[in-house]
Amino acid sequence: MKGKLVNNIRNQSKLFVIAGPCSAESREQMDQIARSLSRSSTVNLFRAGIWKPRTHPDSFEGLGEKALPWLVEAGKEHGLPTCTEVANKSHVQAALKAGVDALWIGARTTVNPFAVQEIADALKGTNTSILIKNPINPDLELWLGAFERFNNAGLHDLTAVHRGFSMYNHAKYRNVPSWEIPIAFSEKRPDVPMICDPSHITGNRDLLLEVSQYAMDLNFDGLMIETHPNPELAWSDAKQQLDANGLFDLIEKLVLRQPNFSQDVATMIDEIRDKVSILDDQLFAILSDRMQLSEEVGILKRENNITVLQQEHWNKLISKRLTQSDDYHLTNQFVRTLMDAIHQESIRHQTRVMNPKTINIHDS
Ligand code: PEP
Ligand code: MN
Secondary structure (H helix, E strand, O other): OOOOOHHHHHOOOOEEEEOOOOOOOOHHHHHHHHHHHHHOOOOOEOOOOHHHHHHHOOOOOOOOHHHHHHHHHHHHHHOOOOOEEOOOOOHHHHHHHOOEEEEEEOOOOOOOOOHHHHHHHHHHHOOOOOEOOOOOOHHHHHHHHHHHHHOOOOOOOOEEEEEEEEEOOOOOOEEEEOOOHHHHHHHHOOOEEEOOHHHHHHHHHHHHHHHHHHHHHHHOEEEEEEEEEHHHHOOOOOHOOOOOOHHHHHHHHHHHHHHOOOOOHHHHHHHHHHHHHHHHHHHHHHHHHHHHHHHHHHHHHHHHOOOOOOHHHHHHHHHHHHHOOOOOOOOHHHHHHHHHHHHHHHHHHHHHHHOOOOOOOOOO
């Protein structure tokens, strides 16, 4: 690969795109998709899963080592650097020996510090480019910790991939994006490029465009999108893959925005931001007053030995606010989250005044 991955991503004037099938299925499939992808200069890095961590043991778990040369040869033949997922030391050794250019750590591996450490140790002394997907659970520290393990092993060409988080309920998306987590990640590690993987977030090719655009609006550095010569027939993740033309169409439809703006625009934005800031000040002053009132209620509950939680009263409060969400042009989800947060904080204040000797507000 020309230059290191982080530099390639950062110095790219257009969007950085990683594409290729969920899994390598045959030499022909790999050659076919690499050929189609190389017809335009859209794709920067060619991906394929060789070892697939699957939820159920009867799902296709990848063809293993014998598929590695198909990835490397298809990449070489069609001028695309390659990457694959590694989950342990023997995967690392086999992938490096075969000549794969970059490695990615899957979500089910990032979650396991033992596995991450084993991979970091196996890569010590190389300057391999590594992409680290978020852990399947929404744990920012665990994701950051994986980066620290590679940094400590002397590996610094590291890129983050946001692929969403596994939840019991996933109504619309296969993995909920929880965008606040990659945003908080970038706050702590501005040196690390952030790629979005809308394929594994959505699990559905029809939703790829909306999630990709969202990532562009949040100034993500690139996209990883699964592509297959014949998506419907893919052996894994068939519902979320696109063919090469589908990928090119999607990239063309994206509106790319720039993080910087002119002085004129800056002045106009700053004027509005000043007003927002005044409103935020008022919001916090109101919240503070509100908690004072909660404490007054807490004193009465203590004196009369009443439980903090009054379920019926809370049910009434929350349902009233939820029915009003449209009037305020707020989403139901936001109203729910905000009211839950206010309620939890109010309970903390009340329990503190009710149990002055035993409860410290910062512990709860
Ligand atoms: C993949 O990229 O094919 C994959 C298995 O991803 P994740 O680790 O995000 O589930
Ligand atoms: Mn996949």
